[in-house]
Amino acid sequence: MTSIDTTAQAADAAARDLADTAPAVRAKALVAVADALTANADELVTLGMDETGLAEARLRGELKRTAVQLRLFAETVVDGAYLDVRIDRADPEFALGPRPDVRSGNEPIGPVLNFAAGNFPFAFSVAGGDTASALAAGNPVVVKAHPGHPRLSRRTAEIAAAALGGAGLPAGALQLVEGVDAGVAMLKHPVVKAASFTGSLRGGRFLADVAAARPAPIPFYGELGSVNPVFATPAAIAERGPEFAAGLAASVGGSAGQLCTKPGLVFLPADHGLDEALAAAAAVEEHRMLDPRIADHYQHGRDAILSAAGVRLIAPGSVRIDGDGQGWVTPTIAAVALADFGPHPDALLSECFGPVTILVESPAGTDYADLLERLFEGELTVAIHRADGDDVARLVRTAARRAGRVLFDGWPTGVAVTPAMQHGGPWPATTLGATSVGTAAIARFVRAVAYQNAPHDALPAPLRDDNPWHVPQRIAPAGESTTWGDGID
Amino acid sequence: MTSIDTTAQAADAAARDLADTAPAVRAKALVAVADALTANADELVTLGMDETGLAEARLRGELKRTAVQLRLFAETVVDGAYLDVRIDRADPEFALGPRPDVRSGNEPIGPVLNFAAGNFPFAFSVAGGDTASALAAGNPVVVKAHPGHPRLSRRTAEIAAAALGGAGLPAGALQLVEGVDAGVAMLKHPVVKAASFTGSLRGGRFLADVAAARPAPIPFYGELGSVNPVFATPAAIAERGPEFAAGLAASVGGSAGQLCTKPGLVFLPADHGLDEALAAAAAVEEHRMLDPRIADHYQHGRDAILSAAGVRLIAPGSVRIDGDGQGWVTPTIAAVALADFGPHPDALLSECFGPVTILVESPAGTDYADLLERLFEGELTVAIHRADGDDVARLVRTAARRAGRVLFDGWPTGVAVTPAMQHGGPWPATTLGATSVGTAAIARFVRAVAYQNAPHDALPAPLRDDNPWHVPQRIAPAGESTTWGDGID
Structure with missing residues (x-):
């Protein structure tokens, strides 16, 4: 038996036990992981700084976010709304003949494989959102470690697995594999029932194709990046140009621009007059x-962008490769006239992962909605900067068709971890449009099971009339169905 | 421009208009289709009898079900729970720093391609559940007609499209294409954003692979069939053997066994003593x-089943091919001892679409949960026949891991169209585990969009504080988040 098989069998065994755990047990286990990460913050942040080059403050904030995220999923489990419990009582008078008692609720999908990201060594890695949401749903998780922070991955896995075990979860609830081959082998393994991924379009597409080509295909939830266009109206720039410049530079330069939500293209009026403010804000x-x-x-x-015809530099930025091959950067802000942007959008439309953004200087009267519609296929975010009195209705509707999140007068980086957050959009932003941030992320790792005319003691707890876990139940009473179609006016 | 392009462009144009329709408008349009189908029932049922060979009573019942289904989705649209509206108010005291106002709700995914089924010429065809749920969600639908009932498909499309148009929906809301080439070309067309399918494993896998291989992959919701194992305890057979025999024969023989939920394998005690009762019940x-x-x-x-070693006939049934190549059948009930079943389960485990079932006669003490676990991968249904006092807990838990619906003391055919129904299971029962029957089917054709710090008049109606459509809103008030992790005990 290979080590992949051993890991898979342990996950499979854990799946049975986990599926039967009470929500309070899973919730406490998630909180135990949060507590353990927090207790070991100094060691973990030091490892992270060494392996990723990210700043201490950023990593401390990310670790805090990761702990809050685990606690939020603990509350999500106990709340139980994610179970989507539906109870249709038996109805002898049903429009189509006697209706049986049918009750459904979400159950764990089975072992989940989580390809960790490199740019969030805590929040999208071993104990990050994908792991937290899959565990919360009652699934064991196998994390494929990101090669960028192997020691941190191993240490986080040790700490998290110990906390889960200490809270009563089965061995095999959280395991780590390393290396591309191991990741692909695990993705092909029959016990794995779903996979998540945060990374590049190229890597994500490769893995999505592997998942789809399995003898038994599985859902592959990939977050593949985004250009995150920004549209600023003339009135917005006139009203608060300097604030806009400072916010843009901070959003582009933070974490060296290595964020899926970094704004990569900024459509704004040609006469913005922000060159100096932008250059100053980018001097970090x-x-x-x-x-x-x-x-x-x-x-x-960045070279490809800067060598495109008509591109001029506002903040030149820098890239320096040191003796170890590590890159050291400051933000680059470039600009191009809309007329010059048009002829070669492909070169300028691709995501460039790092601290660079391109202003597209647009003449008065430019139809932003039309540009968005024509140029973009699927984005994580579209940001709209406007002022009172601007009519942005069509732009907003177009943005909603092209992105998972439409935000106003702000910046897409710094994704809030909340129930309503949507961090997923049409392809190629994500593979299946599902969010990987916020509590709705748990929906990726469940499937509904219905029970028909079940004796009461054979029902899972959330579907019982006595509702021992106090979860929300949507109950369709007998008789209601006979009124279908009435009352629509 | 090819006719495929013309159809696709019409769907794309309709998508914009449909996404902006008020729910009451869509609901009335669905009701109008239901009314129109009902008004034309005589003509449609006559066409259906001629093209499919299904009996008049069955087709009249199916047409009624189809109309009820449309009305049910009309109520689903107006109810608005499917929108999953979440409102997280801004929170300056958030654990991770000031939290913006974030609101999310489901929006239409875009044009849906629906591959119609042959065995339900109304309920899973042009105006069936896939079409109803996609339209309800606000998406235009292109139906790929099933070749088994082309005239019925065209006439249904005419009637339904006229009703939709009369109710104010845009042209292009419902279109029909015919032929495998047209279906595949449409599946590859960039404007199509999701597809549904009901049919064979082979056909479904082919189309799922096409959907996954697109430059922009789309979700493919295929219902690919199922063996639908039945497990009967000795006590159940002892208590109500004759009723069991009659129910089984009716479920196997109804609609000539041409149902995805036909019970194909029945595990029961070897000493069931039901041969005569079964043979009598199958004499139709x-x-x-x-x-x-x-x-x-x-x-x-059927030949492959009957030629397998150890298989004996209880009800021989018949297959007669007439001069037009049409097949005329009566139900076949075969039996095999568990000891003989074991060596060649593959031949006997495959779905055989038609009126045949196999009893697997099992010795006393047989571990049904273990059999289910080992032999089955993914099923639409598992049925358990038991009597008071039987401990079926482990069998139920195993069934829930292998199927979308677990039913008790009944038969899987005759799927109730209700909010809790789940007609989808692990691969290969369905491609993605989602239901294609019941109101939850609408979830296949939406995706969530979040709005961050939106001015109130830029929000879609369901996300507004004044909630003009009166939809359920899950509101996370400011401040609550700071207590995350407390209160789990």
Whole structure:
């Protein structure tokens, strides 16, 4: 038996036990992980700084976010709304003949494989949102470690697995595998029932194709990145240009621009007059990039942008490769006239992972909704900066068709972890449009099971009349169905 | 421009208009289709009898079900729970720093391609559940007609499209294409954002692979069939053997066994003593199968079952091919000892579409949960026949891991169209585990969009504080989040 098989069998065994755990047990286990991460923050943050080059404050904030996220999923489990419990009582008078008692609720999908991200070594890694949401739903998780922070991954897995075990969860609830081959082998393993991923379009597409080509295909929830266009009206720039410039530079430069939600293209009026403000706001200290490979990609992507016809530099930024191959960067802000942007959008439309953004200087009267419709396929976010009196209705509707989140007068980075958050959009932002941030992320890892005419003691607890876990139940009483179609006016 | 392009462009144009329609408008349009189908029932049922060989009573019942289904989705639209509206008010005291106002709700996914089924010429065809749920969600639908009932498909499309248009929905809300090539071309077309399918494992897998291989992959919701195992305890057979025999024969023989939920394998005690009762119950009139191809497949599948070692006939049944190539059948009930079943389960485990079932005669003490676990991968249903005092807890839990619906002391055919119904299970029962029957089917054709710090007049109606459509809103008040992790005990 290979080590992949051993890991898979342990996950499969854990799946049975986990599916039968009470929600309070799973919730306490998630809180135990949050507490353990917090208790070991100094060690983990130090490891993270060394392996990723991210700043201490950023990593401390991310660890806090990760702990809050685990607690939020603990509350989600106990709340039980995610179970989507539906109870249709038997109805002898049903329009189509006697209706049986049918009750449904969500149950765990089975072992989940989580490909960890490199740019969030806590929040989208071993104990991050994908792991938390899959565990919350009652599934064991196998994490494929990101190669950018192997020691941190191993240490986090040790701490988290110990906390889960200490809280009574089965061994095999959380396991780690390392290396591309192990990840692909696990993705092909029959016991794995769903996978999540945060990373590049190229890597995500490769893995999505593997998942789809299995003898038994599984859902592959990939978050593949985004250009995150920003549209600023003339009135918005006139009203608060300097604030806009400072906010943009901060959003582009934070974490060295290595965020899926970094604003990559900014459509704004040609006469914005913000060159000086932007250049000043972008004059920040060098920041190390995550690893040499990313630095290399960034250098090439930035070169391609800057060599496109008509592109001028507002804040030149810098890329310096040190003796270890690590890249050190400051933000680059470029600009191009809409007339020059049009002829070669492909070169400028691709996501460039790092601290660069392109202003597209647009003449008065430019139809932003039309541009958005024509140029973009699927985005995590579209940001709209407007002022009172601007009519942005059509732009908003178009943005909703092209993105998972439409935000106003702000910046897409700094994704709030809340029930309503949607961090997923049409392809290629994500593979299936589902969110990987916020409590709705749990929906990726459940499937509904219906019970028909079940004896009461054979029903899962959430579907029982006595509702021992006090979860929300949507009850369709007998007789109601006979009125279908009435009352629509 | 090809006719495929013309159809696609019409769907794309309709998507914009439909997404902006008020729910009451869509609901009335669905009711108008229900009314129009009912008003034309005589013509439609006559066409259906001629093209499918299904009996008049069955088709009249199915048409009624289809109309009820449309009305049910009309109520679902107006109710608005399917929108899953979440409102997180801004929270300056948030654990992770000031939280913006974030509101999310489901929006239409875009044009849906629906591959119609042959065995339900109303309920899973042009105006069936997939079409109703996609339209209800606000998406235009292109139906790929099933070749088994082309005239009925065209006439239904005419009637339904006229009703939709009369109710104010845009042209292009419902269109029909015919032929495999047109279906595949449409599945590859970039404007199509999701597809549904009811049919064979082979056909469904082919189309699922096409959907996954697109430059922009889309979700493919395929219902690919199922063996629908039945497990009967000794006590159940002892208590009500004759009733069991009659119920089984009716479930196997109804609609000539051409149902996805037909029970194909029945595990029961070896000493059941039901041979005579079963043979008597299966002695019914000949029924025509849907088309010559299905009759041919059935004949071969039945032959393979009957030629397997150890298989004996309880009710021999019959297959007669007439001069037009149409197949006429009566139910076949075969039996095999568990000891003989074990060595060649593959031949006996495959779905055989038609009126045949296999009893697996099991010695006393047989572990049904273990059999279910080992032999089955993913089923639409598992039925458990038990008596008071039987401990079926482990069998139920195993069934829930292997199927979408677990039913007790009854038969899987005759799927109730209700809010809690789940007609989808793990692969290969369905591609993605989602239901295609009941109101939850609408969830396949929406995706969530979040709005962050939106001015109130830029929000979609369901997300507004004044809630003009009176939909359920889950509101996370400011401040609550700071207590995350407390109160779990």
